[in-house]
Amino acid sequence: MQTVITLISTIGSIYMYLIIAYVLLSWLPNARSSFIGELLAKLVEPYLSPFRKIIPPIGGIIDISPIVALIALQFVVEGIIALISYF
Numbered sequence: 001m002q003t004v005i006t007l008i009s010t011i012g013s014i015y016m017y018l019i020i021a022y023v024l025l026s027w028l029p030n031a032r033s034s035f036i037g038e039l040l041a042k043l044v045e046p047y048l049s050p051f052r053k054i055i056p057p058i059g060g061i062i063d064i065s066p067i068v069a070l071i072a073l074q075f076v077v078e079g080i081i082a083l084i085s086y087f
Contacts, residue, residue: 005081012077016070019044023066047073 022040025031032041051065051072058064 001084005084008077008080008084012073015047016073019048019066019070019073022048 018040022037022044025037025040031037048066048069051069052063055065055068
């Protein structure tokens with residue numbers, strides 16, 4: 001049981017780091033058009049796009065949807081771990 005909890009926690013942490021890396025790439029010019037940027041986009045954009053549809057950028061410039069997505073992901077991971085621990 002503890003192995004499954006550790007696995008879910010690790011996968012959640014890795015995905016959070018992928019989201020953070022993708023957001024940080026937006027600060028570098030042309031970084032998202034690199035191989036790593038495109039790979040991260042394929043992994044992260046399907047998760048971020050629903051949040052971007054709901055939360056518009058502040059002032060048309062600052063996108064806070066990744067922050068909300070990270071918080072939601074943390075809640076989901078902790079919820080799954082709590083359910084597994086319950087059973």
